[in-house]
Amino acid sequence: MGLISxxxxxxxxxxxSAGFGGSMTFIKKLTASSSATLSFVHGSGGVDFxxxxxxxxxxxxxxxxxxxxxxxxxxxxxxxxxxxxxxxSTTFFANHNEADSTAALGYQANFDQxxxxxxxxxxxxxxxDNDQCNVGILHLFNPSDTTFVxxxxxxTSIYSASNYAVDxxxxxxFNTTSDIxxxxxxxxxxxxxxxxxxxxxxx
Amino acid sequence: xxxxxxxxxxINNGAIDSGIATGxMTLIKTLTASSSATLSFVDGASSVVLDDTYDSYVFKFINIHPETDGAxxxxxxxxxxxxxxxxxxxxxxxxANHKEDDNETGLSYITGGDQxxxxxxxxxxxxxxxxxxxxxxxxxxIYGISSTTFVxxxxxxMQSQQLDNVGMSINYFHAGYFNLTAAIxxxxxxxSSGNMDSxxxxxxxxxx
Numbered sequence: 001m002g003l004i005s006x007x008x009x010x011x012x013x014x015x016x017s018a019g020f021g022g023s024m025t026f027i028k029k030l031t032a033s034s035s036a037t038l039s040f041v042h043g044s045g046g047v048d049f050x051x052x053x054x055x056x057x058x059x060x061x062x063x064x065x066x067x068x069x070x071x072x073x074x075x076x077x078x079x080x081x082x083x084x085x086x087x088x089s090t091t092f093f094a095n096h097n098e099a100d101s102t103a104a105l106g107y108q109a110n111f112d113q114x115x116x117x118x119x120x121x122x123x124x125x126x127x128x129d130n131d132q133c134n135v136g137i138l139h140l141f142n143p144s145d146t147t148f149v150x151x152x153x154x155x156t157s158i159y160s161a162s163n164y165a166v167d168x169x170x171x172x173x174f175n176t177t178s179d180i181x182x183x184x185x186x187x188x189x190x191x192x193x194x195x196x197x198x199x200x201x202x203x
Numbered sequence: 204x205x206x207x208x209x210x211x212x213x214i215n216n217g218a219i220d221s222g223i224a225t226g227x228m229t230l231i232k233t234l235t236a237s238s239s240a241t242l243s244f245v246d247g248a249s250s251v252v253l254d255d256t257y258d259s260y261v262f263k264f265i266n267i268h269p270e271t272d273g274a275x276x277x278x279x280x281x282x283x284x285x286x287x288x289x290x291x292x293x294x295x296x297x298x299a300n301h302k303e304d305d306n307e308t309g310l311s312y313i314t315g316g317d318q319x320x321x322x323x324x325x326x327x328x329x330x331x332x333x334x335x336x337x338x339x340x341x342x343x344x345i346y347g348i349s350s351t352t353f354v355x356x357x358x359x360x361m362q363s364q365q366l367d368n369v370g371m372s373i374n375y376f377h378a379g380y381f382n383l384t385a386a387i388x389x390x391x392x393x394x395s396s397g398n399m400d401s402x403x404x405x406x407x408x409x410x411x
Contacts, residue, residue: 023228058409063353096294098293133353133354136358155378157379159356163293164293167378
């Protein structure tokens with residue numbers, strides 16, 4: 001929006017946006033509907049991985065088509081042609097079941113990667129009961145940098161197939177100095193029935 | 204914001220809101236404790252929005268000071284149309300700690316801080332020290348509260364100082380879900396014992 005008085009521009013749309021916009025900028029929302037994958041690709045659909053130093057993905061009520069599925073992500077350095085960047089990561093979970101028979105905190109060696117190129121697992125296995133889903137937040141730092149590796153920090157909360165609450169914490173880095181220009185999300189098997197992923201840039 | 208010239212509205216608030224990007228994290232409400240037993244955020248009351256306007260909501264706690272030594276900061280919710288702040292929760296709880304004299308560090312699951320289908324207030328921080336210079340700080344993120352299909356997940360990360368012969372820094376992590384499919388539209392915060400002497404809780408909406 002601009003303000004024009006007697007044909008003179010008092011302030012234009014750009015100045016208003018620059019002056020009033022917050023430091024957390026909404027970039028893109030993808031809504032799953034029996035989707036095999038959800039992808040954010042630089043230059044496509046308003047996605048821009050080159051402007052901000054930090055990007056935040058928020059997962060809201062993601063529901064798997066198939067029971068007992070792990071939600072995963074990978075990055076791309078070729079605009080989404082391949083999602084297979086080398087990752088080294090750490091994973092630890094806290095879990096507690098509804099029956100109150102198990103409660104634990106521990107490192108999850110089966111979920112981390114050591115220079116692996118697989119999709120990074122973000123959590124334990126989400127159930128596909130109608131009310132089960134997973135949520136969370138993934139921070140990706142400076143993906144357009146061409147000097148440093150690309151760090152990420154992810155925390156998710158899931159309602160597991162076996163009726164556990166799981167607090168999953170994953171962090172690590174894409175071991176590349178190439179720019180990350182696309183990110184893809186999917187379950188290990190089956191579609192993402194429902195839910196949204198929003199991408200934000202942090203100024 | 205409205206632009207008014209000589210009593211005439213040039214631009215009204217609605218035009219500003221629709222025309223200018225205001226950012227994706229919107230401050231909805233700030234509540235300030237002053238010897239308060241509880242602080243509550245209720246959709247539709249005092250400008251509070253807790254509905255499908257935003258994808259998720261974030262509460263930020265700034266130096267909440269307990270009246271009573273050793274109190275736990277807790278929260279609960281009401282489903283839309285319900286009362287009593289007693290929804291069913293399954294949750295996890297763990298902490299990292301480090302003493303000021305460097306003689307102890309730890310990382311452990313806290314069985315007393317979780318719930319298994321419980322309806323009590325959910326602890327998000329434990330054993331707050333009530334000396335004058337300690338306040339409880341942190342963040343609680345709640346997802347998809349307006350859904351009538353899914354459970355409602357939450358994740359918190361809180362930081363405080365505790366006294367165990369010497370001072371100790373404690374970083375608490377809680378997560379879990381309200382095990383209900385009804386929408387949630389009210390949240391309440393309190394200490395397990397005593398009032399909130401001071402401090403603020405801010406509610407933000409996150410969404411595009």
